[in-house]
Amino acid sequence: MKANILEIQALAGRWFIHSKRRPMVVLAGLFQPFIWLILFGTVFKNSPMRELVGASSYLGFITPGALVFTAFSGALNGGVPILFDRELGFLDRLLVAPLKSRFSIIWATGLHIFVMTLLQCGIIVLLTTIMGVRFSGGFSGFLIVLLVLGLTTWLFTTLSLILAFVLRYHFELLSIILIVSLPLVFISTAFAPVDYMPTWITYFVSMNPITHAVEPLRAVYQNPDWTLKATIFQSAFGGLSVATCLVVLLGLNLLIAFGARKVIQKRLA
Amino acid sequence: MSLEIRNISKAYKDLEALKDFHFKLDSGECLALLGPNGAGKTTAIKALVTLLIPDSGEFLWNGEDLFPKPEKIRDLVGYISQEIAMDKVLTGMEFMKLSAGLLHLPWRKTQPKAEKLIEKLDLTQAANRPVGQYSGGMKRRLDLASALLHDPKILILDEPTTGLDIEARELIWKLLNDYRQEGGRILLVSHDFREIDALSDQILILRKGLTAAKGTPTELRKGLGSYIVRLQTKEFMDGDQIQKVQASFNSWTEPLRWLQNEDSVIFTYPTPIELSDLQTKIHQHCKANEFPVHLLNVQSPSLEDVYRFAVGDVT
Numbered sequence: 001m002k003a004n005i006l007e008i009q010a011l012a013g014r015w016f017i018h019s020k021r022r023p024m025v026v027l028a029g030l031f032q033p034f035i036w037l038i039l040f041g042t043v044f045k046n047s048p049m050r051e052l053v054g055a056s057s058y059l060g061f062i063t064p065g066a067l068v069f070t071a072f073s074g075a076l077n078g079g080v081p082i083l084f085d086r087e088l089g090f091l092d093r094l095l096v097a098p099l100k101s102r103f104s105i106i107w108a109t110g111l112h113i114f115v116m117t118l119l120q121c122g123i124i125v126l127l128t129t130i131m132g133v134r135f136s137g138g139f140s141g142f143l144i145v146l147l148v149l150g151l152t153t154w155l156f157t158t159l160s161l162i163l164a165f166v167l168r169y170h171f172e173l174l175s176i177i178l179i180v181s182l183p184l185v186f187i188s189t190a191f192a193p194v195d196y197m198p199t200w201i202t203y204f205v206s207m208n209p210i211t212h213a214v215e216p217l218r219a220v221y222q223n224p225d226w227t228l229k230a231t232i233f234q235s236a237f238g239g240l241s242v243a244t245c246l247v248v249l250l251g252l253n254l255l256i257a258f259g260a261r262k263v264i265q266k267r268l269a
Numbered sequence: 270m271s272l273e274i275r276n277i278s279k280a281y282k283d284l285e286a287l288k289d290f291h292f293k294l295d296s297g298e299c300l301a302l303l304g305p306n307g308a309g310k311t312t313a314i315k316a317l318v319t320l321l322i323p324d325s326g327e328f329l330w331n332g333e334d335l336f337p338k339p340e341k342i343r344d345l346v347g348y349i350s351q352e353i354a355m356d357k358v359l360t361g362m363e364f365m366k367l368s369a370g371l372l373h374l375p376w377r378k379t380q381p382k383a384e385k386l387i388e389k390l391d392l393t394q395a396a397n398r399p400v401g402q403y404s405g406g407m408k409r410r411l412d413l414a415s416a417l418l419h420d421p422k423i424l425i426l427d428e429p430t431t432g433l434d435i436e437a438r439e440l441i442w443k444l445l446n447d448y449r450q451e452g453g454r455i456l457l458v459s460h461d462f463r464e465i466d467a468l469s470d471q472i473l474i475l476r477k478g479l480t481a482a483k484g485t486p487t488e489l490r491k492g493l494g495s496y497i498v499r500l501q502t503k504e505f506m507d508g509d510q511i512q513k514v515q516a517s518f519n520s521w522t523e524p525l526r527w528l529q530n531e532d533s534v535i536f537t538y539p540t541p542i543e544l545s546d547l548q549t550k551i552h553q554h555c556k557a558n559e560f561p562v563h564l565l566n567v568q569s570p571s572l573e574d575v576y577r578f579a580v581g582d583v584t
Contacts, residue, residue, distance in 0.1 A: 002373075006374075010367050097343060097371035
């Protein structure tokens with residue numbers, strides 16, 4: 001166990017040094033959610049939307065979306081450095097090291113992305129608080145935020161790492177990220193309520209894991225009386241509560257971890 | 270403690286990349302692994318450092334086959350790959366710290382050793398600079414320092430001094446010789462015959478996945494006979510001229526070995542004889558057969574000759 005901790009510490013430490021030496025990468029991760037918060041928040045400031053979603057402002061409505069988007073995009077890019085390591089031969093260096101578990105490479109990457117996501121989300125929360133958005137969920141709501149961000153990070157980090165081990169070149173992964181990320185965010189309730197969307201899209205929105213991450217965050221952000229079981233979102237397949245959203249996210253995590261296990265095990269064998 | 274590699278074979282679909290690769294390496298010994306591109310060196314090295322699983326074979330350490338326990342092999346082996354794969358963002362010392370972590374060595378205890386290795390390899394001044402600012406030679410030296418951090422029992426080095434200046438090479442050779450004197454074993458892949466001469470006790474030459482020659486440098490040189498002769502009857506001989514000259518030597522009673530060559534006649538002369546006597550004999554032979562002598566080079570077999578005869582087309 002001590003050996004596992006030492007190797008995860010060393011591997012994650014490497015990524016933290018990268019983030020420290022290249023703060024632009026961290027800042028770039030914040031740039032897009034900021035733009036959306038400021039731009040969308042300003043453009044749709046007087047939108048009647050706010051009456052529909054029950055938020056005190058449109059900015060308050062999209063803040064959970066921006067948090068999930070930050071976790072999602074950071075995680076989806078998580079496989080890129082691993083793919084660079086593969087291309088440059090550095091991964092072989094890690095594979096010939098006497099690691100107790102080669103999955104430490106995966107754990108270290110996930111840990112780094114999760115910490116960086118929390119840092120970025122902390123900055124977003126600070127900024128939106130200054131802009132007047134209040135968090136109403138209390139301490140238990142805060143734990144839900146951490147849990148949702150953690151599940152979102154792990155889900156998309158695992159997906160990205162699978163791609164990093166399956167694809168051969170980093171530009172292939174970057175292309176997939178580019179193709180996948182925007183539609184996945186826009187076909188969700190991150191920036192617009194589902195009631196404003198055509199019926200056929202609501203099916204995709206209801207299946208989208210981003211929706212399942214945004215809705216519980218929005219519930220705890222806006223509602224001081226939130227509960228685990230109360231319906232927070234009417235999906236195309238029925239009402240969703242904080243608990244069902246968490247179960248869906250957890251289930252997806254388990255499913256993708258199960259799928260990833262064989263792929264990554266084969267590549268790391 | 271002994272290392273014995275037994276009959277490693279690996280095929281990629283129809284291509285047999287390595288067949289029955291085997292050697293023994295005792296404490297303090299260095300084996301040089303040579304061969305042209307595609308000979309199977311990379312496959313052999315990758316199997317030995319657990320980057321690929323061979324179809325068959327054994328990695329015997331003190332009589333125990335470690336292939337089913339690759340983590341034990343990784344504990345024993347320090348490896349430097351041909352490509353310098355380093356993290357350019359980390360400093361030299363941070364890179365050593367990362368290596369220590371991967372080897373489960375607590376940094377507080379390992380730091381003095383890391384500093385000593387860095388000093389031995391003349392990197393102290395650069396230790397706190399990002400590796401991205403290092404020259405190729407500095408990266409190679411740092412690579413070696415990190416490979417030695419856990420006192421590996423076996424060092425596997427894939428062209429460790431390629432692209433280095435003479436001073437850096439000699440620094441590395443000295444460190445490797447110190448490592449051997451302390452009981453370490455080295456498997457060295459190199460194309461530098463000076464390096465092979467300076468470091469190796471045994472040589473193994475691969476050709477098309479098979480062992481083409483194996484032995485000590487002296488044994489292999491002796492195996493080629495007394496001399497290597499290179500003869501040209503004109504500056505650029507064509508195939509017909511080479512064949513004609515080669516055929517004329519059929520009258521000689523000594524069993525000559527011929528190396529197929531594009532512009533000259535090259536053969537081994539097996540019998541002990543004075544150099545000048547052999548030169549005279551060849552001149553007389555050429556005169557009798559009416560061949561002009563454009564170039565005649567007769568010398569004792571070198572390691573390069575051993576290599577060329579092992580990997581070239583020999584008749």
